[in-house]
Amino acid sequence: MKLFTTDRWMLVRFAAFSFVMVWSSAACFGQPPKNPLDGMRAFRYLEQLCALGPRPSGSAAMQKQQELLREHFEKLGGKVTMQKFRAANPLGGERVPMANMIVEWHPDRKERILLCAHYDTRPLPDRDPNPVQQRFGKFIGANDGGSGTALLMELAHLMPKLEGPVGVDFLLVDGEELVYEEKRDPYLLGSTWFAEQYIRQPPEHKYRWGVVLDMVGDESLQLYQERNSVTWRDTRPLVKEIWATAARLGVDEFIPRARYEVKDDHLPLRNTAKIPTCDIIDFDYPAWHTTMDTPQRCSPTSLAKVGWVVYEWLKGQQAEGAKPQAAGGG
Numbered sequence: 456m457k458l459f460t461t462d463r464w465m466l467v468r469f470a471a472f473s474f475v476m477v478w479s480s481a482a483c484f485g486q487p488p489k490n491p492l493d494g495m496r497a498f499r500y501l502e503q504l505c506a507l508g509p510r511p512s513g514s515a516a517m518q519k520q521q522e523l524l525r526e527h528f529e530k531l532g533g534k535v536t537m538q539k540f541r542a543a544n545p546l547g548g549e550r551v552p553m554a555n556m557i558v559e560w561h562p563d564r565k566e567r568i569l570l571c572a573h574y575d576t577r578p579l580p581d582r583d584p585n586p587v588q589q590r591f592g593k594f595i596g597a598n599d600g601g602s603g604t605a606l607l608m609e610l611a612h613l614m615p616k617l618e619g620p621v622g623v624d625f626l627l628v629d630g631e632e633l634v635y636e637e638k639r640d641p642y643l644l645g646s647t648w649f650a651e652q653y654i655r656q657p658p659e660h661k662y663r664w665g666v667v668l669d670m671v672g673d674e675s676l677q678l679y680q681e682r683n684s685v686t687w688r689d690t691r692p693l694v695k696e697i698w699a700t701a702a703r704l705g706v707d708e709f710i711p712r713a714r715y716e717v718k719d720d721h722l723p724l725r726n727t728a729k730i731p732t733c734d735i736i737d738f739d740y741p742a743w744h745t746t747m748d749t750p751q752r753c754s755p756t757s758l759a760k761v762g763w764v765v766y767e768w769l770k771g772q773q774a775e776g777a778k779p780q781a782a783g784g785g
């Protein structure tokens with residue numbers, strides 16, 4: 456009996472000791488922050504955009520998408536403006552009507568951050584393995600065009616309550632790829648237009664940073680650092696901070712190494728508008744520019760993870776609100 460009693464007391468002591476250890480380590484390291492993004496909802500937005508069909512610049516589906524987005528962002532309290540312009544049609548004929556959509560959150564804040572995604576889709580799946588599809592197939596652009604837009608739709612839910620001195624603008628650019636022929640047709644029409652206007656008629660506010668979100672929904676997410684973004688002196692600290700935020704959150708899909716150099720909307724934003732802008736892009740996507748770029752190749756988890764990193768980084772920027780930043784460009 457004595458032995459039993461001793462054992463029981465040892466057990467009780469051991470249980471108490473374990474409890475204290477677990478409790479104190481939780482108290483020391485804190486609970487990991489919880490992801491406030493709703494991945495399923497973000498994914499439903501992506502499906503909703505894809506249900507409109509192909510959404511190339513100047514199409515009826517693009518117009519429907521614009522209406523859908525305007526309603527969505529305004530309902531959540533964003534201030535929506537359209538920046539309209541026209542661009543040459545690579546196929547000839549009439550110039551194509553285009554519009555960038557700008558969504559301002561807390562427009563009174565003079566220092567701001569720009570989150571950018573393209574919302575047009577490539578006219579044709581010209582890298583499809585089937586040559587007939589290349590010319591006549593449907594390109595839905597779930598990841599390429601859809602994912603960045605859907606993610607901004609989801610992030611919009613968190614924007615009204617983002618406290619601090621720094622405001623956020625979403626920029627949905629048109630004409631990122633009204634491209635029928637790779638070597639002939641120009642890319643990045645919307646971001647180029649935005650950057651030129653920004654220089655020609657400088658607004659009262661200044662953008663501290665810009666972040667481009669492109670192809671962020673891949674179910675097998677691998678976000679290497681884009682080579683330009685991590686090489687330019689003015690954007691390197693931005694890349695380091697975002698990837699460090701991911702590491703802190705345990706989002707291992709952000710891989711802190713450069714892999715691809717991508718010509719994306721960050722080029723005109725950084726080179727012309729002088730807004731230090733990086734590109735978050737998963738360029739390793741087999742369905743790229745094929746009929747397979749559908750919601751089935753994307754995942755709610757990927758959208759939620761990228762959104763979480765961006766959101767936590769935005770929150771960190773609020774804490775740094777008073778710090779002046781080095782001038783961009785160069």
Ligand SMILES: [Zn+2]
Nearest residue numbers: 577599632744
């Ligand atoms: Zn593309």
